[in-house]
Amino acid sequence: MQRYQTEERALRYWHKPHRGRGAFETWAVIVECHRRWGRGEDGQIRREYAWVLAPVASPLRGAWPQHIIDALNEDDGHVHDHAQNTPFDETEEAETLSAGDRYRQLTAAAGRTASNRSERSRRSEVDRYFRSPAAREAVLLRSGGTCENPRCLGHPTELTDAGAPILEVDHVNEVGNGGDDIPETMIALCPNCHALKTRGRNRRQLRTTLLRIARQRHRTFSRDES
Numbered sequence: 323m324q325r326y327q328t329e330e331r332a333l334r335y336w337h338k339p340h341r342g343r344g345a346f347e348t349w350a351v352i353v354e355c356h357r358r359w360g361r362g363e364d365g366q367i368r369r370e371y372a373w374v375l376a377p378v379a380s381p382l383r384g385a386w387p388q389h390i391i392d393a394l395n396e397d398d399g400h401v402h403d404h405a406q407n408t409p410f411d412e413t414e415e416a417e418t419l420s421a422g423d424r425y426r427q428l429t430a431a432a433g434r435t436a437s438n439r440s441e442r443s444r445r446s447e448v449d450r451y452f453r454s455p456a457a458r459e460a461v462l463l464r465s466g467g468t469c470e471n472p473r474c475l476g477h478p479t480e481l482t483d484a485g486a487p488i489l490e491v492d493h494v495n496e497v498g499n500g501g502d503d504i505p506e507t508m509i510a511l512c513p514n515c516h517a518l519k520t521r522g523r524n525r526r527q528l529r530t531t532l533l534r535i536a537r538q539r540h541r542t543f544s545r546d547e548s
């Protein structure tokens with residue numbers, strides 16, 4: 323993978339569905355590689371490598387769309403390491419942290435990731451796939467498991483198989499439009515509110531409200547909750 327990334331060569335992407343047969347799906351080029359924190363099937367925290375593949379119609383570079391060429395030009399072939407700091411600190415100390423302290427710790431980790439990104443990379447087409455796991459976790463913690471839209475009409479109380487609330491962590495301003503990957507501009511929304519924010523007629527107004535709420539809650543949570 324590393325070689326294909328540095329040589330900017332297309333590779334064959336095969337997909338094998340569960341119990342199904344593998345089949346050639348598309349040509350793809352590697353536009354970025356990230357190292358990050360994730361959780362394995364055993365529930366244990368682990369470091370993961372994530373390769374960002376951009377599908378292309380042909381292995382011939384001349385046929386690739388401009389935004390993919392741009393992304394390749396921006397990529398320095400190195401691993402963007404988001405795992406040096408430990409947003410998931412599973413020591414005993416982390417377990418006894420108050421919600422406020424944990425929130426501040428995650429916010430700081432998200433801030434480091436955001437400031438490590440160059441202005442170019444922040445704007446890049448492919449970077450929107452990469453969101454700071456620490457920022458996401460901080461927002462979920464702040465939400466207390468409930469939709470953060472003050473005008474929410476009702477958040478589903480059912481949980482996922484993993485016992486997590488049904489919430490979507492959203493950037494109030496899209497990352498692709500320069501939105502930062504930091505908790506104060508992100509919000510936890512139930513699926514209804516998320517749809518209103520993306521497709522509703524009053525979405526612009528809602529966006530302004532949500533941004534205000536996110537900042538307010540961020541300030542309150544960073545300061546008071548302890």
Ligand SMILES: [Zn+2]
Nearest residue numbers: 469474512515
């Ligand atoms: Zn809601």
